[in-house]
Amino acid sequence: MRDEALVVRCQLGDRDAFGDLVRAWHQPVERYVGRMLGRADDDVVQEVWLAVVRGLPRLRQPERFAPWLFAIARRAVMNRLRQAYASAESEPITGDLPADGSDTDLVLDRELVDGALAALPRAEREVVLLFYLEDLPLDACAQICDVPVGTVKSRLHRARRLLRAELLRKGYQA
Amino acid sequence: MTPDDVLTGLEAPLSLRRRVSSVAAGLAGLTGSSLIALLWATEPVLPARTHVAFGVLVAIGLAWAGFAGWAVTRRTPLFARDRVVAAWLGVAAWLLFTAGGLAIALGRHRLSPWLIVVIAVLGVAAAGNLHAARRARARLLRRALLLGR
Numbered sequence: 358m359r360d361e362a363l364v365v366r367c368q369l370g371d372r373d374a375f376g377d378l379v380r381a382w383h384q385p386v387e388r389y390v391g392r393m394l395g396r397a398d399d400d401v402v403q404e405v406w407l408a409v410v411r412g413l414p415r416l417r418q419p420e421r422f423a424p425w426l427f428a429i430a431r432r433a434v435m436n437r438l439r440q441a442y443a444s445a446e447s448e449p450i451t452g453d454l455p456a457d458g459s460d461t462d463l464v465l466d467r468e469l470v471d472g473a474l475a476a477l478p479r480a481e482r483e484v485v486l487l488f489y490l491e492d493l494p495l496d497a498c499a500q501i502c503d504v505p506v507g508t509v510k511s512r513l514h515r516a517r518r519l520l521r522a523e524l525l526r527k528g529y530q531a
Numbered sequence: 532m533t534p535d536d537v538l539t540g541l542e543a544p545l546s547l548r549r550r551v552s553s554v555a556a557g558l559a560g561l562t563g564s565s566l567i568a569l570l571w572a573t574e575p576v577l578p579a580r581t582h583v584a585f586g587v588l589v590a591i592g593l594a595w596a597g598f599a600g601w602a603v604t605r606r607t608p609l610f611a612r613d614r615v616v617a618a619w620l621g622v623a624a625w626l627l628f629t630a631g632g633l634a635i636a637l638g639r640h641r642l643s644p645w646l647i648v649v650i651a652v653l654g655v656a657a658a659g660n661l662h663a664a665r666r667a668r669a670r671l672l673r674r675a676l677l678l679g680r
Contacts, residue, residue, distance in 0.1 A: 361678055362675060362678035362679055365671055365674050365675045365678060366675055367610070368610055368611055368671055369610060369611045369612055369668065369671050369672065369675060370547070370610035370611055370612035370613055372545060372547075375538075375541075375545060376534075376538055379534045379537050379538055379541075380534040383532075383533075383534040383537055387532065397532075399532040399536075402532060402537065403532075403537060403540050406537050406540070406541060407540075407541065407544065410541055410544045410545060410608065411544065411605070411606070411608050412608075413608065413610075414608045414609060414610050414611070415608075419674075
């Protein structure tokens with residue numbers, strides 16, 4: 358509801374509302390981009406927001422802002438991956454996102470999960486990020502990934518299996 | 532990267548002055564080239580180099596209109612408030628074209644029916660555009676009020 362109100366105010370041309378919208382959604386976008394690319398990429402994040410500004414006046418359903426935003430982010434990530442493949446710059450997945458928080462165990466757990474997520478195939482990693490980390494419903498995930506809901510479910514199932522295997526392999530005790 | 536960094540990078544597309552300037556430049560180009568075209572079409576005898584000069588001036592005006600159209604659809608989008616401002620600018624451009632067109636036609640003591648038709652069609656388009664922009668903004672304002680409660 359709050360996002361919808363913000364989006365409508367943005368569509369009206371309220372610049373303060375756009376600032377609030379960016380503050381509310383910048384972190385999820387940055388997290389999604391970082392985890393999908395395996396590293397933080399400010400250019401892609403900026404590209405996403407630029408596309409949001411340009412597309413916002415034409416957004417017909419402000420209540421569907423989150424799936425729309427992540428669909429834009431996904432497109433930007435895919436473009437970046439395509440560029441990387443085209444220029445044969447295969448960068449290793451490092452999972453070197455900055456860890457904030459002082460609790461060592463928490464940092465270690467987070468690194469473990471980041472590593473396991475990075476080890477997932479791209480399609481499975483994407484649905485895990487959207488469904489579990491961004492808390493989006495299945496139909497929104499399907500809309501963002503441009504696949505049927507059933508495919509999202511099967512990717513989630515496979516992702517859980519792969520994550521479990523990866524965490525066990527790294528010595529994590531359930 | 533912080534949200535403020537993102538917003539700093541979005542200064543240009545979010546700048547109201549830039550959007551309104553684009554619309555104004557486009558309408559000025561369109562109105563100017565229309566009036567020059569009208570003048571060109573109604574001049575009885577012209578030397579070849581004047582034809583070329585008129586053609587170049589019309590092309591420059593149309594180029595500005597094309598650039599502005601591209602800018603407001605691709606680079607700096609128009610939000611609801613901007614659309615209303617742009618629609619009023621459109622009405623102003625129509626008034627300018629009407630005044631210029633009538634001045635040219637009456638100066639030649641020849642008011643052709645097709646000029647009246649063009650003025651009427653453009654007037655209806657400008658008024659319709661203004662109405663649609665105001666209605667879209669009012670709809671969004673109502674929705675914002677509803678959501679704000």
